[in-house]
Amino acid sequence: MTERVRVTETLDIDLDAGRWTCNRCGHDVGDAEQSYKEGLLVxxxxxxxxxxxxxxxxxAYSFAPDPEWCRVLEFYCPGCAVLVEVEYLPPGHPITRDLVFDLTSLRAAAAR
Known part of the structure; x- marks a missing residue:
């Protein structure tokens, strides 16, 4: 049986394969050693x-962020289009890597 760990509301890590997966549709999002955002639609x-x-x-005020100072990025699962993450970033700023896990430790903890 595949060992999966729930990481967020929409993402799991498949510990056997070392892969991010959508927990809604099971779509393989990418290598769990990398950012899950690399495998999502943006x-x-x-x-x-x-x-x-x-x-x-x-x-003069709209209560919306100024588009010259802020961009809104939405990340979706390619399999089922569930919204996985939203980022507010200054233009030109790289996409953030917000989740980093020690897979060896996760596997050891899951084995107990």
Whole structure:
């Protein structure tokens, strides 16, 4: 039987194969030694679309991040299109690697 560990609401690590998997559809997202985001679909969204205007049209403020200073990246499973992650980053900033695991230790803990 495949040993899987739940990591996030939508991602598991298959400890036997050392792979990220979507826990909704089972899609193989990529090598668990790398960032799971490398195996996901990425959509860049306009911050003003994500955060609709909440102020009058004549106001200088919209309550949305300035698109010249912020980009919104959404990461989706290629198998079932579930939203896995959202990042707010300055333009030009690399995608962050937010999860790093010692797979050897995870395997040892799962074996106990």
């Amino acid at each position: 959509a860049e969204r306009d911050p003003e679309e994500v955060h609709p205007r909440r102020a009058p049209e004549d106001s």
